[in-house]
Amino acid sequence: MKADFPALRQKMNGRSLAYLDTAASAQKPQAVIDAVTRAYTDHYANIHRGLYEFSQKTTADFEAARKRIARFMGVSNENEIVFTRNATESINLVAQSWGRTNLKAGDEILLTEMEHHANIVPWQLLRDQTGVVLKIAPIFDDGALDLESYKNLLGPRTRLVAVTHVSNALGIINPVKKIAAAAKNFNSGIKVLVDGSQAVVHMPVNVPETGCDFYAFTGHKLYGPTGVGVLWGRAELLNAMPPYQGGGDMIERVMFEKTTYKDAPARFEAGTPAIAEAIGLGAAVDYLDKAGMKSVAARENALLDYAMKELDKIDGLRFYGTAKAKAGIVSFTAGWGHPSDIGMILDQCGVAVRTGHHCCMPLMQRFGIDGTIRASFGLYTEESDIDALAEGLKKAKSMLS
């Protein structure tokens, strides 16, 4: 696998690279890099408008990518796949389009304590605009969502549940099927949005089977290019939502009195989209289809066990997110050193990890810490990368204690 990823052959600070920051952004396989290059080399043109061959071919490639991504998510109607810039934009789209249309003061949105800022701040903006109320479902000390408390927070004014599928800071996998079912059982009108950025990367996900209404993820964490993300929503729901941004390629007819809009996905894709990037993301899901998400998940689970065994040998580490349902993310602090110092020493050892709050300040506050050191795996991660981390931590410990 590693051989497919050119950046992993590079040295960092003169050392072999142990890239353990895939949760922040994944490295790209050659197949994705080639697909982006081909998109600009072979027959590049703008999509959807030109009558000439190049435009039609690029349009076909772009729409084929949409179809492949739909299939990857278990979605049969590719018109339910909206291309956005990233998961953040996908969530903002739902907040501003669905939220502003359907919610009013006093309506409740239910989030969890482990959300990324991308699944908090868009709802706070909506709160400031409409007066909706945010309710927060708590987690247990082991990082797992407290499902009972979550269910108890469902109420007559609950309109939306917005929850992450896998916690980016802890690696905890949320039981989104149960979460969605509980919401729908309580009131079938409640909509459920799932932030899947960290989930689609680590395991097979059949999105419609989760029972949610919206599913968002970003492309660059899924081995694809930056600048392209996905929002999935059921067709009838998307087509009942007003556009999020106005511009070209999303209108049916423009008159000064009234403009009518195309159906989804076009109505949410105003302006020229990230054409080559979407095509690159199509190549990324092809690559993942070949690798098989089931075997990716199995490999990462084995690595997780290996990492816990190796890191357990180092004194003074405290782990966060120790519940059983976990994806390939390990988060910890050290009694003998500040995450910032440890991250800087690991950098010199050729080990790339993320240190800090991981855009989850409320979660860090929940644990009473400023941040953690996070090692996150991808399908190219090997035991040797974890060995390099363990070695680097030992070095950091001797330098900092």
Add this chain to the structure above:
Amino acid sequence: MKSRNLSELADAFALFDNWEDKYAYLIDLGERLPSMDESQKTEENIVRGCTSRVWLIAAQKDGKFHFSADSDAKIVRGLIYILLSAYQGRSAAEIAAVDIRKSFEQIGLHQHLSPNRRNGFFAMVDRIKRLAAAA
């Protein structure tokens, strides 16, 4: 003890030929930094944008600035030591004229530690300049 000036620091760092020793010396410098009074570690004195907590304050006497700063991370404390050796006891005009990038390169640490926003180096520089300009 007396703080080292930039050229003394450059001489000291030149003695070490690997990153481990340079980092160890940086951590050692950080430990020599006078610690800041807990009462001054307020929200207001926090320098934002660092991966660790950094506090920085300035006092002015006879047109010269005296800075105190602290961090909960050891390597950042070492960076603070270096920063203060460039800015301590200078006038506002002198502070504005410091080429901190050049000073950092003079010390020879830049190959192993890039001064950046992430580790707070430039956030601290901005704060120092702002405090000096505002006085």
